[in-house]
Amino acid sequence: MINKKHNLKSEHYISMEMMLRQMDLWYRTPLGICLLETERAMLAPYWKSCFGQYVLQIGGPGEFLFPPLNPPFYFLRLTPERMPIFKGMSVRGSLDELPFLPESLEIILLPHVLEFVADPQKILAQSYQALMPGGRLLIFGFNPCSLWGLFKAGSHLNGFPWCGNFRSLSQLKKWLVEQNFLIEQARTLFFRPPCQQRKNLKRLALFETLGTVLWKKCGGVNVLIAKKQVIPLTLIQEAIRHAPLSAQPASSCLMEYTE
Secondary structure (H helix, E strand, C coil): CCCCCCCCHHHHHHHHHHHHHHHHHHHHCCCHHHHHHHHHHHHHHHHHHCCCCEEECCCCCCCCCCCCCCCCCCEEECCCCCCCCCCEEECCCCCCCCCCCCCCEEEEEEEECCCCCCHHHHHHHHHHHHHEHHHHEEEEEECCHHHHHHHHHHHHCCCCCCCCCCCCCCHHHHHHCCCCCCEEEEEEEECCCHHHHHHHHCCCHHHHHHHHCCCCCCEEEEEEEECCCCCCCCCCCCCCCCCCCCCCCCHCCCCCCCC
16 A cells, blocks of 8 residues: 655655644644534544545644544554654655555545645645545645634734635635546535634634524635546447458359369
């Protein structure tokens, strides 16, 4: 499953490692904890309908984004970190050069990664190659068309996650279609404003109910589930040209040589 020819790039690894460390610290804040719980709750019923053997999480928090016991997958996390903080199995590698053999994974999870890499389309293309036919790609991404996007635009914060490039739902869908993915689900979640006080987050829980009814596409996080499509090869039977049959019987075509 793992491609051993993958090479490490130290400078690139250091920058990506710093990004993951900063994001993991942010996930430990009250807002990050609340978001992580929301994303876990969204994934919980989805895993019950999944089948396969391997699930790859590219980057993301050091905590599990999925129930560890249901379903019985082998969970891996791809990270450039020298000493991973992940509580499961980890593979050290670049986030935009996947060190996996083609068609070796059933599910790939991208939790808030496309916002912080230089070439997000490259990750989508390599994810397509690494997935088996019919495999799923799950994406979490911060939504610019939300209260989170307004907060990012109206502030001058340079920390995580505000320094990332938030991608719209339509942009992500366009990229997936270009890579020949079939989009099975596209929605948003977490409609509360990005405040860091636990009390305020609990008081604003009503926004989750209102958001799913009044502004479905304006949640702080985009969620996309896409299926790898494989266009089957169609054999085109070449027309066989037959020479016109002779009207004479076959015996008449025989020649007798006499001296």
